[in-house]
Amino acid sequence: MRLPLLVLLLTLAAGAASADPLPGRIVSIGGAVTEILYALGAESRIAAVDTTSVHPPAALQTKPDIGYMRALSAEGVLSLSPDLILMENGAGPKEAVALIDAAGVPVRHVPSGHSVPDLLEKVRLVAASVGEESKGEAMAADMKAALDRLATDLAPIERKRRVLFILSIADGRANAAGRGTGADAVIRLAGGENVFSGVEGYKTLSPEAAAALAPDIILMLDRGGPSSGDPLALPALAATPAGQAGAVIRMDASYLLGFGPRTPGALRDLASRFYPEAGLGASLVR
Structure with a gap:
């Protein structure tokens, strides 16, 4: 084997070995985040949810509960040994969020805006965070198509309620x-x-x-x-x-x-x- 080819193979092998594994213990903070994870088929990797995660009902029925997302305990969240924390914007209190951010565990803050672009970005971000980019893109595309169809159906209405x-x-x-x-x-x-x-x-x-x-x-x-x-x-x-x-x-x-x-x-x-x-x-x- 020529040396350049050997070097290339060793480099690729090292890159594969150092790639981060998919997170297997996810703490999901925010009802929409939990819904997205279930829709992606990633529910088996959820280690805990907050009390706003009411859909699907199985989330609160089968997963440990870390309490209300605006009244988090940093110690309680971190005690679950998560390897990823997905936290919707608006979680609190600020002191607890700051402690979680500083703990060295990967944290992704998920936008909570109310526009269509915000909604689709939320889906894509959660999906990418758990290694399900293609599923996330497909979900976002389906949602966008459904919203576009509704807008088209509503266009002929002249007097808004x-x-x-x-x-x-x-x-x-x-x-x-x-x-x-x-x-x-x-x-x-x-x-x-x-x-x-x-x-x-x-x-x-x-x-x-x-x-x-x-x-x-x-x-x-x-x-x-x-x-x-x-x-x-x-x-x-x-x-x-x-x-x-x-x-x-x-x-x-x-x-x-x-x-x-x-x-x-x-x-x-x-x-x-x-x-x-x-x-x-x-x-x-x-």
Whole structure:
């Protein structure tokens, strides 16, 4: 064997030997991150999840639970001996995140934006982090195609439904979603108009302000407890077009606001309820 060829073979062998193995113990922090990992078929490599990882149900049922993503314990996360931590932006507290970042374990911070490019980048980043680039690209392409089809189906609609998203009701006042929120994003992507987009973030509305917004539809999360409330029990909201028509839509929080693999289906489901006359059809994904 000539020397240059031998050197080449030895170099290639050394490169293969030094290649990082695929992570086998992944701590998944963020519901969308966990959904993506399951959709990629990487669930057997998940060592633990946080409490926002409610879909699929098997995640919290079968994986160790590290607690709420905004109340992490660095010691608790690191005690699981992970070889990769996938952490959605917004995890906290900052001190715990700083300790995790400094521990020497590979950490990937996953974007949590609400735009279509943010959603697709999230899928690609998670997939690349666990060595599933091709699956991630295929998933992102399928999601983009589904979102493009929905946009095309919505294009002929001339009058957008005016939608008020209410996160909670307390003491007769509604906490509503303005611009820059996940709720604002899903309303727009499903072809609606957020009537509260003139303000930033979530704000509490007086009854008079809620009535003045005159929504056609009230959108809420499907959950129990006093904070879910009945918006139409508030006279100001009962007097709006939504109240007069009984147009209250409730959807599962992780499905509607998860911004993960199920988002294209959730948006089609929401759009079909905004515009039942359009024949958009409901998604088969849940």
